Amino acid sequence: MSQLRYVVVEGPIGVGKSSLARRLSEYWGVRLLAENPASNPFLPRFYRNLASNGLSSQLSFLLQRATSAEQMLDGDLLASPLVSDFLFEKDALFASLNLDEDELALYKQLAQRLMPQHPAPDLVIYLQASEEVLLKRVAARAIEYEIHFPEVYLKRVHGAYNEFFHQYEAAPLLIVNTDHLNLVEGDEDFELLIRCISEMRGQRSYFNKSA
Numbered sequence: 001m002s003q004l005r006y007v008v009v010e011g012p013i014g015v016g017k018s019s020l021a022r023r024l025s026e027y028w029g030v031r032l033l034a035e036n037p038a039s040n041p042f043l044p045r046f047y048r049n050l051a052s053n054g055l056s057s058q059l060s061f062l063l064q065r066a067t068s069a070e071q072m073l074d075g076d077l078l079a080s081p082l083v084s085d086f087l088f089e090k091d092a093l094f095a096s097l098n099l100d101e102d103e104l105a106l107y108k109q110l111a112q113r114l115m116p117q118h119p120a121p122d123l124v125i126y127l128q129a130s131e132e133v134l135l136k137r138v139a140a141r142a143i144e145y146e147i148h149f150p151e152v153y154l155k156r157v158h159g160a161y162n163e164f165f166h167q168y169e170a171a172p173l174l175i176v177n178t179d180h181l182n183l184v185e186g187d188e189d190f191e192l193l194i195r196c197i198s199e200m201r202g203q204r205s206y207f208n209k210s211a
Helices: 017-028 043-048 048-071 090-098 101-114 131-141 149-167 185-199
Strands: 006-010 031-032 081-084 123-128 174-176 204-208
Touching: 006 149, 017 031, 017 081, 017 123, 017 185, 043 048, 043 081, 048 090, 048 101, 090 101, 090 149, 123 149, 174 185, 185 204
Parallel strands: 006 081, 006 123, 031 081, 123 174, 174 204
Antiparallel strands: none
């Protein structure tokens, strides 16, 4: 991990960010900071009815991330290197995607009060995949609370992530197209990724393996 003390793996639903973050933390022998979507009681309801449950689901995630940010500020989380499977800025991304105008205004007021400042990562790894691949991966993992997952929502998330990272400049960014990669179980692909990370220079780099 060398000079990298805080690495974030991000990407849309189903792309494999949590699995890769876990593998990187094990490979480097560092701590893992992971989201816990299963602890959000509003998420299954949100997938069944996006319009009615967006705000409650969003605020539940906001509280989770605010707690993690507070732990970072206290120095406990960053006392040693870590890998995370979420970027703090994703909270505002999903809020803009899921909330109507009045709900978004309320969310922003609460986020301003609840979310403390947090350190920028030393590296963000953005995992991309086509919409078709994402849908297949969501179906394959068969998570109970995703049984009502709406395909049209995944397409909106996919587009929002692409737009967000097209403009992202807060930290060095490695963009990885995962359509033809197996970064969780494939040792060769994983080693290629590790090499890309170690050889990365500058603010933005790309890793794309053709079929």
